[in-house]
Amino acid sequence: EPEVTQTPSHQVTQMGQEVILRCVPISNHLYFYWYRQILGQKVEFLVSFYNNEISEKSEIFDDQFSVERPDGSNFTLKIRSTKLEDSAMYFCASSGTGGKNIDFGDGTRLSIL
Amino acid sequence: AQTVTQSQPEMSVQEAETVTLSCTYDTSESDYYLFWYKQPPSRQMILVIRQEAYKQQNATENRFSVNFQKAAKSFSLKISDSQLGDAAMYFCAYNHAGGTSYGKLTFGQGTILTVHP
Secondary structure (H helix, E strand, O other), X not given: XXXXXXXXXXXXXOOOOOEEEEEEOOOOOOEEEEEEEOOOOOOEEEEEEEOOEEEEEOXXXXXXXXXXXXXXXXXXXXXXXXXXXXXXXXXXXXXXXXXXXXXXXXXXXXXXX | OOEEEOOOOEEEEEOOOOEEEOOEEEOXXXXXXXXXXXXXXXXXXXXXXXXXXXXXXXXXXXXXXEXXXXXXXXXXXXXXXXXXXXXXXXXXXXXXXXOOOOOOOEEOOOEEEEEEX
């Protein structure tokens, strides 16, 4: 069964450094998303991406964040200058049309030191 | 904006018994999807069950079923014959079915379910 793949599973980065989280969505999906979950809290929407552009973003997704689909398979989330409060689990997700079936990756745990 | 509320931070159940997790939501939309996700300690997000708002019939997946009350904006999850492997955090989530907000899920705060042997 096709699945969303995220790498790495755990990323440790020094505060102020740039980090790139990588995702390979399901191949025939058209919509891509990033979500964040700070430890012990609920899952929060960051951004959605469709047709090579951002379709919606939350207030969390400020200028420090960017997303890209550099080729036909990868979908990346970049944080330019990480802060301690960026420590969280980051989930990539993808879907076909309509938002009925949204598949999540296993997440990348980002730890900022 | 849509909101999702799970009023039970924690619930517990004896193995083989039945437990119901509550969820309410607020929306002005008429067409949407509701989901229950399970998050075990590994922190994966596992889809348990989905309900389409236009369907009156409650969704069922094996031991998992929902009680969807559209007018009351209530969406509870019933787990029958609870098993030790059901122990996890459970999140209720809402997704608008139209416009450009595909996949912009709004999650509740979660309910930690403990299953006692």
